[in-house]
Amino acid sequence: MRINHQEFFANDLSYIVRSATEGDAKNLSEVRLQCDGETENLDREKGEAYIDESGFQQIIKNDTESSCNLFLVAEVNNRIVGFSRCEGNKLKRMSHKVEFGVCVLEEYWGYGIGKNLLKESINWADTNEIKKMTLSVLETNEKAINLYKKYGFEVEGILKNDKILSDGNYYNTILMGRFNE
Structure with missing residues (x-):
């Protein structure tokens, strides 16, 4: 699925x-x-589960053709600096929901890019009769958790000791969901 592009301006960045x-x-x-x-807020370490150019071409093609998927990019001066995906499910019992994920280059944190990718995804979901958005977030990522709560996401569960980080300690993953009635 596709959306119309939106322009944003924050802290002297367009x-x-x-x-x-x-x-x-x-x-x-x-x-x-x-x-x-x-x-370390993402599931992968650098180089793990690598997706090459042809892999991304296939994902984008599938997402564009699917009414239950959305792949967005954030672009600064013709350079992609972040992206998000909503991935749906064609199974009838789960066709009402999508899973959201987001990634923004560290250099561009603090400009509202992640927030605007989330907002555009929520708008798309709400206007396309998608009733539920889900996501998972590392317990230490308080900024993201607070953002998600601000946009109507609630904690639905906790996966205890779900990830091991570079400090050798285990951390919980928080499962969150937003239901649109």
């Missing part, structure tokens, strides 16, 4: 949130790899 196109695939592969190496 950026666009728009639907991904197959031409973004190479840049997306690079951005995802870089994001994975910049934070």
